[in-house]
Amino acid sequence: MKKVxxxxxxxxxxxxxxxxxxxxxxxxxxxxxxxxxVSMMDKxxxxxxxxxxxxxxNFSSLAKIQALVKKYGVxxxx
Amino acid sequence: MKFKFHxxxxxxxLTVIPKNVRTFEEEMGNYTATNARMKRMxxxxxxxxxxxxxxxxxVSDMAVFGAEQLFARGLVKKDEIGALLLVTDSPDHFLxxxxxxxxxxxxxxxxxxxLDMIQGCSGYVIGLLQxxxxxxxxxxxxVLLIVGTALSRKVSPKDRKxxxxxxxxxxxxxxxxCAEATNIYAEMRMDGTRADALMIPAGGFxxxxxxxxxxxxxDEDGNIRSLDNIVMKGGEVFNFMQVDVPxxxxxxxxxxxxxxxxxxxxxxxxxxxxxxxxLADELEIPREKMPSNIVSHFGNSSGATIPTNICSNxxxxxxxxxxxxxxxxxxxxxxxxxxxxxxxxxxxCEFAEY
Numbered sequence: 001m002k003k004v005x006x007x008x009x010x011x012x013x014x015x016x017x018x019x020x021x022x023x024x025x026x027x028x029x030x031x032x033x034x035x036x037x038v039s040m041m042d043k044x045x046x047x048x049x050x051x052x053x054x055x056x057x058n059f060s061s062l063a064k065i066q067a068l069v070k071k072y073g074v075x076x077x078x
Numbered sequence: 079m080k081f082k083f084h085x086x087x088x089x090x091x092l093t094v095i096p097k098n099v100r101t102f103e104e105e106m107g108n109y110t111a112t113n114a115r116m117k118r119m120x121x122x123x124x125x126x127x128x129x130x131x132x133x134x135x136x137v138s139d140m141a142v143f144g145a146e147q148l149f150a151r152g153l154v155k156k157d158e159i160g161a162l163l164l165v166t167d168s169p170d171h172f173l174x175x176x177x178x179x180x181x182x183x184x185x186x187x188x189x190x191x192x193l194d195m196i197q198g199c200s201g202y203v204i205g206l207l208q209x210x211x212x213x214x215x216x217x218x219x220x221v222l223l224i225v226g227t228a229l230s231r232k233v234s235p236k237d238r239k240x241x242x243x244x245x246x247x248x249x250x251x252x253x254x255x256c257a258e259a260t261n262i263y264a265e266m267r268m269d270g271t272r273a274d275a276l277m278i279p280a281g282g283f284x285x286x287x288x289x290x291x292x293x294x295x296x297d298e299d300g301n302i303r304s305l306d307n308i309v310m311k312g313g314e315v316f317n318f319m320q321v322d323v324p325x326x327x328x329x330x331x332x333x334x335x336x337x338x339x340x341x342x343x344x345x346x347x348x349x350x351x352x353x354x355x356x357l358a359d360e361l362e363i364p365r366e367k368m369p370s371n372i373v374s375h376f377g378n379s380s381g382a383t384i385p386t387n388i389c390s391n392x393x394x395x396x397x398x399x400x401x402x403x404x405x406x407x408x409x410x411x412x413x414x415x416x417x418x419x420x421x422x423x424x425x426x427c428e429f430a431e432y
Binding site: 011012027030031032033035036039048050051052054055056 | 111115118119121122123238239298299312313316317319320321352353356357359360
């Protein structure tokens, strides 16, 4: 199972997602990247992240994205 | 506002699409993003082919072309038409109303009531609601309901938020009285406080088009457009669709006394594949009951996506049998509405290329 950080790097290889920057505010993920990320995570983890949770604040950091995925019962380390 | 009608039906639908087919691949180079990101967008959003009008084609041209086919083939007679309703986001002119222009070009009687409604993605729902109300007065006459767009002419080809998804189309529906038709339930909601979520800033009286409004600028995501082009707050529109539309659908089904299982098809407006799939998941409706392939094959033709959906996905079956359907349109305004009704058997349900 891929980890969220791996999916992020695959999505935007030009950025370092291990930094503490705000992914949205700092332009590392735009709205289409967020949609792509959701689609990739849905497939990878066998979940369907609810549309109402696809808001910028849930995608501003690695910790927030991991927390979102875990809400859907993914118990493995992501 | 809630509505209930009895004894009305859709008699037939003809959807006119431009002959000009453009593909996402051939336009990818117009956008400021890597090919890998563009290909991912194509897969997730369902971008494929879209139909784009020629630079001088207007909604009235496609509408007249479609209606004349119906008259020529005897699918409806001119003297059966009591009203001509046009719902569009791209009228030919501010004045006169485009519906009057269409009436004149079709040679319809002076007794035909013509009305333009400037609406976008919820246009088919709004048009049907107006048609059903007019039919209370028309008795033996029918409504020629025309819903469509040529909005690609106002979309910047360098804006990847809007251009890959846009498509042009005009649907011509016959809406009529039918004593045997079952009850129709509908609800329409509007929220003008979010009017700037989807807008063309320049071109009206508030901000007339000038050389300055035509100057292109680049937004924070690298999209290039001018104030003469449509601009969409994608995140806000997406959130609106996921938060406001589901309770409307749940409510109208309850009012109609129908379960989700009893509805054969959820025929919704289609901004892109991802949005429709997420909406289906949110409503816990099987994705196969809510088709999401219109953007891939035709583009998002605003109010015309619902009839395009019907003509594309149900054409053969809906001419043979009747289905319980939930129609829903949502977008510009913001406006969102839904109708629960039976559709079919239709006398015709098809495409014509202009």
